[in-house]
Amino acid sequence: MNDVLVLQQLPPLVVEVVRQPEPARDISIDYILAMFATAGIVLLVAAVGGLIAGAIFIGVRRLRDGSASSTTDSSHVKLRI
Numbered sequence: 001m002n003d004v005l006v007l008q009q010l011p012p013l014v015v016e017v018v019r020q021p022e023p024a025r026d027i028s029i030d031y032i033l034a035m036f037a038t039a040g041i042v043l044l045v046a047a048v049g050g051l052i053a054g055a056i057f058i059g060v061r062r063l064r065d066g067s068a069s070s071t072t073d074s075s076h077v078k079l080r081i
Helices: 002-008 029-067
Strands: none
Touching: none
């Protein structure tokens, strides 16, 4: 019980503020334009990467289908999709 009273009897800390901090600046239009430009570049890189990956997949599929012999007689129907 005595320990609790010692902790409660500490004097309060007084902090004197000499100078007010500078007010925060608002977001400028340059920052907003740079943000949208960065997002546009990321989207453009993703689109180009998707087109390249799609072209590779289509090319591999065409090469694989072209190398398969078309003279084999089977009951399967080959869809040219």
